[in-house]
Amino acid sequence: MSSFSADTPHSSSTMGRIFIYGILLIVAGYFLLPLIVMLFTSVKSMEEIRTGSLISFPTSITFEAWSKAWSSACTGVECSGLSGYFWNSVWLVTPTVTISTFLGALNGYVLTKWNFKGANVFFSMLLIGCFIPFQVILLPMARTLGFLGLAGTTTGLIMVHIIYGLSFTTLFFRNFYVSIPNELVKAAKIDGAGFFMIFWKIMLPLSIPIIVVSVIWQFTQIWNDFLFGVVFSAGEAQPITVALNNLVNTSTGVKEYNVDMAAAIIAALPTLFVYVVAGKYFVRGLTAGAVKG
């Protein structure tokens, strides 16, 4: 860009920039609009929602809808807000993300650095897992969980998410580890390090970018998941997405748009938070393999 502007007349380059930033602003506004509407609606009173227009600025700001969504809105027969379900999701996401990322790293390490007979077949089969839609595995998974006595439990749901996520995390780590030179592992073997020592002391410390990718990916997938949650968990143990659905669809009297919007934002906040905190590592990690390990 700088070399471009160096040999073009000053004014036309300024015009170009104004044009580009103008377009960017419009596009950004377009994408932000739904969020803005949600945010505005969530801090309006029902009175104002009924009388005002959808995108008008709130005249008086109130957090009543937020507090109701969090602690007293009805999700079906129960009326204790989203808070319980929010923590359900946290307790669901934490072990699933950790375990599936760890196992993905281990898989990728074995697949790339400890070549065994049939490694390629194994990897191809695992890869197919990335292309299997959620719906396809619902029935077999339900039977399996029933067989294991885990139907309708949080443990069962955790297991489903780990298994489904493994294809992706393995793919991430495998592709990252092929770019790490095999000689590094050879050197460690000669230094006397064994299988797990090499994994802990050499591979994992080099894996930060891809761990971030895997964590973000798994976090958003599992936090935002609705289908597995609604099928494989019951009642109290349901994740926040299912609770949000119940909250919005519970019809007792008037539809409270402000509470719905606040609830939706609450449900989306953690993924937003993860992106803001780790987003730049995400982009860096995705391209890390292409540069150098």
Added chain:
Amino acid sequence: MGALTIKNVCKSYGPVDILKGIDIDIQAGEFLILVGPSGCGKSTLLNMIAGLDGITSGEIQIDGRVVNNLPPKDRDIAMVFQSYALYPNMNIRRNISFGLEIRKVPKSEQDRIVNEVASMLQIDNLLDRKPSQLSGGQRQRVAMGRALARKPALYLFDEPLSNLDAKLRVDMRTEIKMLHERLKTTIVYVTHDQIEAMTLADKIAVMKGGIVQQFGSPRQLYDDPSNMFVAGFMGSPSMNFVPCKVVDMGNEAGVEIDGGAGTFRLPIKSNQLKSSVGQEVMLGIRPEKVTHKIESHLEDPNFHLAKCRVSIKEPTGPDTHIFVHMNGAKVVCRSNPDSAKEPGEEMEMMFDLSKMVFFDPKTEERLV
């Protein structure tokens, strides 16, 4: 400490035979070079010695102990890799001490060894840096330091200098040589550079196609190559090959050569090839054995003067390379710059008859 014996070692990857019966034997303290063109199986052999990969058949002994089934850590070896393979996440100190740490060497002892190795290789001031903050030459030193930190029976080097620029390569070559003189350890060193091989080795194994073509001292390989491949591979510019016919010269056999200024005959000393009169052979003679006329050699029966026509002249500084066509083959001769003639002119060339070698043109093997 550190004798190495390799007996009839074969290695196949599936149906592909990579190593086809390798036999090498060196004494403790010797510097062995494995040299050969890219893809001939040098690294594979080194990995087998290290235990990073298993052998298909044969036997490897280190210090008289069969190590076929031992993992690398139990073989008493250290290795320097072509890419250096420094652990990017550890600083230099940790890179060097990692192997000691795993072997549970006490911390104070580790520190002493790291400092000793670092000062020997002049990397004291780099110990707290990460490998990414080092230049190629510095990384190379650290890689050597990592190998030196443990005192193994055997050091394995896989093309350790090939990623350095030409100047640094020559410097490091000398340093490795000095290090070997000082430590008197056994070293197996892989390279594809025949100059490195000649300068460093006590013993050289020239490999091609998974076979050791010749195993011996640098001098043996240079003066007595066992086939045309070894003859052509060692030495730069490489040995000249002239196809010629064996003729009877009375007491001895000789070869007939047309150097562009009339035919002449070179007598073959040491009674060789008397029974081969009339046959086609390949004469091998090194560039420095075909020179300008040297007065002091005129009386010596081992030297022979003959007129040849100069095709090209290439001054290199200390000598001038004269290109002559002999029996249609291009021959490089090394001449004193003052005696060199111009292209098209005739020049009297002096042949060192005692250094002529002969090969079978079909099998490319040495003729006795």
